[in-house]
Amino acid sequence: MSAMNTHSNTTASGGPREVIVDLGARSYPIVIGPGLLERAGSLIAGHLRRPKTAIVTDENVAALHLETLVSTLEREGIDTSAIKVPAGEQSKCFTELARVSDALLEAGIERSDTIIAFGGGVVGDLAGFAAAILRRGVNFIQIPTSLLAQVDSSVGGKTGIDMSSGKNLIGAFHQPVLVIADTGLLNTLPEREFRAGYAEVVKYGLINDAAFYDWLDTNWRAIACGDTAARMHVVESSCRAKAAIVAADEREHGQRALLNLGHTFGHAFEAATGYSDRLLHGEAVALGMVLAHGFSAHLGLCAQELTGRVAAHLEKAGLPVRLDQINGHLPPPTELLNIMRQDKKTEAGKLTFILTRGVGEAFVAKDVGDDDVLAYLNQVPELQ
Numbered sequence: 001m002s003a004m005n006t007h008s009n010t011t012a013s014g015g016p017r018e019v020i021v022d023l024g025a026r027s028y029p030i031v032i033g034p035g036l037l038e039r040a041g042s043l044i045a046g047h048l049r050r051p052k053t054a055i056v057t058d059e060n061v062a063a064l065h066l067e068t069l070v071s072t073l074e075r076e077g078i079d080t081s082a083i084k085v086p087a088g089e090q091s092k093c094f095t096e097l098a099r100v101s102d103a104l105l106e107a108g109i110e111r112s113d114t115i116i117a118f119g120g121g122v123v124g125d126l127a128g129f130a131a132a133i134l135r136r137g138v139n140f141i142q143i144p145t146s147l148l149a150q151v152d153s154s155v156g157g158k159t160g161i162d163m164s165s166g167k168n169l170i171g172a173f174h175q176p177v178l179v180i181a182d183t184g185l186l187n188t189l190p191e192r193e194f195r196a197g198y199a200e201v202v203k204y205g206l207i208n209d210a211a212f213y214d215w216l217d218t219n220w221r222a223i224a225c226g227d228t229a230a231r232m233h234v235v236e237s238s239c240r241a242k243a244a245i246v247a248a249d250e251r252e253h254g255q256r257a258l259l260n261l262g263h264t265f266g267h268a269f270e271a272a273t274g275y276s277d278r279l280l281h282g283e284a285v286a287l288g289m290v291l292a293h294g295f296s297a298h299l300g301l302c303a304q305e306l307t308g309r310v311a312a313h314l315e316k317a318g319l320p321v322r323l324d325q326i327n328g329h330l331p332p333p334t335e336l337l338n339i340m341r342q343d344k345k346t347e348a349g350k351l352t353f354i355l356t357r358g359v360g361e362a363f364v365a366k367d368v369g370d371d372d373v374l375a376y377l378n379q380v381p382e383l384q
Contacts, residue, residue, distance in 0.1 A: 017232065019239045021155065021175070022247040028177050030155060030239050034184035034228060037065060037143070041072035044141060047178045049112040051078040053141075054104055056127035057118040058087040061145050064188050069118060069143070080116075081107045085126065089275040092122050092161045094170075100130045104138075114139045114177070120146035120193070121153035121281065125168070128159030132174035142179040146189055147197025148282050150181040151204075151238035152259075156246040162275055166342035167267040173251055181239070183231045195318040196282025198223070199262075199289070201234050202314065204241045206289065207258050210360030212237055213313075220317050257345055257364045261354040262288030265295075268339040269326065278327050286319040287326075291380070296355040298376045306358065323382035333377035337370060 016033030031043060045051070053073065057066055062084050073080045083103040085091045109115065115138055117127035124142055131140035144154035160171020186194060198220075205213025216223075222230040242259065249256040266281070266288030273279045293307040311321040323330060330336070345352035347366060351373065355365045377383055 017236045019236060019243050021243045023175060023250060026175050028175065028179065030179040030181060030243070032150075032181045032183065032232060032235050032239065034182065034232075036180050036182040037068055037185060038072060040069055040143060040180055040182075041074070041076035041078060043180055044073065044114075044116070044178065045076045045078065047139075047141065048078065048114050049139070051076070052109070052113045053078055053080045053116050054107045054109050054113070055080055055082045055116045055118050056085065056100055056104075056123060056130070057082060058085050058091065058120070058123050060087040061119045061123070065145065065185065066118070069116075083107070085123065087122075088277070089122055089162065089270070089281065092126055092168075092275075094161065096126060097130060097161055100126060101134055104130060104134055109134065109138060111135050111138055114141060116141045116143060117154075117176075118143045118145065119149070120144065121149045124149055124154050125159050125171070126161065128157075128174055128176070129161060129171055132159055132172040137174070139177050140174070142176045144179065144181055145185045147186055147194050147235075148200050149197075150183070150186070150235050151197065152200040152242065154179050154181070155239055155242045156256075156259075157250070165271070166339070166344075167270055167275070168344065169342065175250075179239075181235055183228070183235055186231060187226060191318075192280065194224070196280040196286075198317050199282040199286040199314065199319055201238055202310075202317075203259070203261050203285065203289065204238050206310065206356065206359060207241075207261055207354075207362045208360050209237075209241065210358075212241075213359050217313055220313070224317065252345075255364070257352065258354055258362050260345060261356075261362050262286070262290075262292050264288065264340055264343050264345065264351065264353050265291040267343060268336050269323075269330065271339050271342075272331050272336065273326060273328070283320050286314045286321065287323060290314065290321050292354060293356060294380075295353065295373070295376050296357070298379070299355070299372065301355055302357050302361075306356075309359075323380065330383065333374055333380075333383050336377060336383075337374055340373070 019030040115131045117124045142154035144150045157175035160168040266284035297304045
């Protein structure tokens with residue numbers, strides 16, 4: 001295990017940390033630390049209009065942790081029920097949205113009640129969207145159980161489902177009232193899921209924090225091996241970075257788009273692989289970030305060696321960095337380009353990419369020409 005370096009003033013494990021997402025009257029805390037699930041009821045109680053909730057979770061999380069959550073809510077006198085969905089990206093669909101919404105109504109959830117999203121990014125997106133549209137808006141709380149959800153998807157209020165033509169194309173901005181990130185739950189994650197979440201952590205360093213990227217490059221092994229302080233630092237630093245961006249640009253009219261580094265390519269790969277276990281979201285982001293740096297170099301924006309540096313870091317952390325590491329074939333460049341045109345950031349038919357001039361120097365590039373994208377994809381060996 002590598003020695004810990006200090007990136008900020010919070011690397012010791014200590015007690016729980018709190019990060020505030022500053023949105024005025026709609027501000028909310030993110031509470032971070034190990035062992036929080038056992039006392040989630042007391043953390044949640046003060047955020048309820050009345051003591052009635054419904055938990056939306058997936059079958060895997062339910063088997064491991066649902067009993068603990070229900071028990072801590074009951075100790076606080078909070079009435080609750082549980083709705084389970086199949087684990088995996090394919091639950092982010094209209095069918096499951098309708099089923100969850102029906103179940104919430106059958107459970108008697110009213111506008112004064114609260115929905116708890118208890119799971120990874122899929123559950124958070126699905127339950128959050130159901131909360132946004134049920135009775136025209138019900139409060140919800142995020143209890144993210146995966147690294148990806150703790151550092152990214154549980155924060156910022158993006159909710160939604162996938163369509164056959166693209167990822168997250170139907171949804172709403174609906175902020176939670178509380179996020180509880182129990183870093184101890186990461187110990188129960190399958191290794192592949194943990195690695196996939198790490199891609200979103202690296203993203204924050206590559207966007208605008210070169211010092212954090214350097215810290216990760218030194219300490220990635222401690223993070224992977226379960227070092228409590230390292231994991232708390234990763235979650236807190238990522239949440240602080242995202243909270244600052246969300247507070248400045250809640251609905252992604254400007255700099256919030258930076259959080260999509262690697263996602264324009266990555267979402268296309270996810271769609272091309274059918275949102276299946278062939279490619280997890282974080283794995284797609286890792287591949288997308290490598291290609292985003294490669295594309296930036298292709299356009300003369302950064303040094304070519306930067307692509308290799310980023311790929312080396314992601315690869316040693318166990319993430320895919322070449323397209324031939326995806327099981328099965330990908331469609332040709334022209335078809336991938338057509339999939340990218342469905343990206344949410346597309347404006348007036350023009351693609352938007354997050355490109356870079358160096359580590360920590362990402363920027364939003366609008367009106368990227370199709371010819372430039374196609375010329376670059378035609379140079380990627382695995383697509384030939």
